Amino acid sequence: MVSNQPQMFRLSQNQLNLLETCPRKFQHIYLEELGSPTSPEQQEKLSWGSRFHLLMQQRELGLPIESLIQEEPILQSWITSLVSAAPEILTPTSDAFRQSEHRRTLNVQGYLLTVIYDLLIADSQQAQILDWKTYPQPRNRRSLAKDWQTRLYLYVLAETSDYVPDGISMTYWFVQTPPQPQSLKFTYDAGHHEQTRQDLNRLLTQLTVWLQRYQETGEPFPQVLEALDRCDNCNYAIRCQRMRENSALNTRELVTNIADIKEVSL
Numbered sequence: 001m002v003s004n005q006p007q008m009f010r011l012s013q014n015q016l017n018l019l020e021t022c023p024r025k026f027q028h029i030y031l032e033e034l035g036s037p038t039s040p041e042q043q044e045k046l047s048w049g050s051r052f053h054l055l056m057q058q059r060e061l062g063l064p065i066e067s068l069i070q071e072e073p074i075l076q077s078w079i080t081s082l083v084s085a086a087p088e089i090l091t092p093t094s095d096a097f098r099q100s101e102h103r104r105t106l107n108v109q110g111y112l113l114t115v116i117y118d119l120l121i122a123d124s125q126q127a128q129i130l131d132w133k134t135y136p137q138p139r140n141r142r143s144l145a146k147d148w149q150t151r152l153y154l155y156v157l158a159e160t161s162d163y164v165p166d167g168i169s170m171t172y173w174f175v176q177t178p179p180q181p182q183s184l185k186f187t188y189d190a191g192h193h194e195q196t197r198q199d200l201n202r203l204l205t206q207l208t209v210w211l212q213r214y215q216e217t218g219e220p221f222p223q224v225l226e227a228l229d230r231c232d233n234c235n236y237a238i239r240c241q242r243m244r245e246n247s248a249l250n251t252r253e254l255v256t257n258i259a260d261i262k263e264v265s266l
């Protein structure tokens with residue numbers, strides 16, 4: 001994603017979220033490529049998620065998936081319960097346009113904002129964006145409304161189609177929520193659209209300034225306010241000199257203990 005031409009930056013909702021959470025973290029991960037390794041547990045969750053999305057895409061294309069899920073009882077149960085919880089969505093009954101993994105790109109201030117809808121269903125009046133989530137519990141509704149995935153997905157569709165904001169919605173389906181999948185739907189309107197336009201332009205204007213200073217003078221991106229308590233669990237706390245006293249003590253203890261360990265000759 002790093003380029004000498006900032007105007008060609010491709011940005012996703014995750015990068016916008018990160019920029020708002022902590023610009024310095026954005027710098028560490030995307031400009032310095034200091035991403036932390038994925039744990040085996042995270043890797044397994046990612047693998048479940050991508051296999052589920054792939055099966056849902058194949059199902060939407062009308063390709064047989066039975067033989068693929070026979071050996072995968074968990075995936076099979078997620079798909080079966082989602083289909084029974086949302087039959088009107090997952091079983092085409094009209095001649096509405098439907099496409100899984102539908103991709104759109106919008107250029108704002110030279111940044112290419114890219115979204116990929118798990119499923120888009122659209123008729124002459126309305127367009128529904130659907131997104132599958134394979135983590136167990138629905139997230140807090142308010143935080144999901146503020147998440148850049150919700151805001152950007154709705155915004156990009158309104159900007160790149162003839163639909164008015166009131167004709168667009170976005171629904172998350174949480175497939176791994178017992179006893180059956182649950183959904184959270186977000187409707188849209190002109191007021192939300194205008195607010196997102198302003199917030200997006202503000203964030204991208206800031207990004208341009210930060211990038212320019214970083215590239216021309218090496219000035220680092222701003223750090224999040226310490227009082228917001230976001231640094232304690234951050235992988236970059238040492239690099240950012242944001243270790244709390246207790247954490248610093250623990251680190252000193254660790255260093256002392258390591259120094260105490262006798263060298264073993266081989």
Ligand code: SF4
Binds near residue numbers: 024025224231234
């Ligand atoms: S330690 Fe704090 S300032 Fe540094 S990247 Fe993490 S959240 Fe941002």
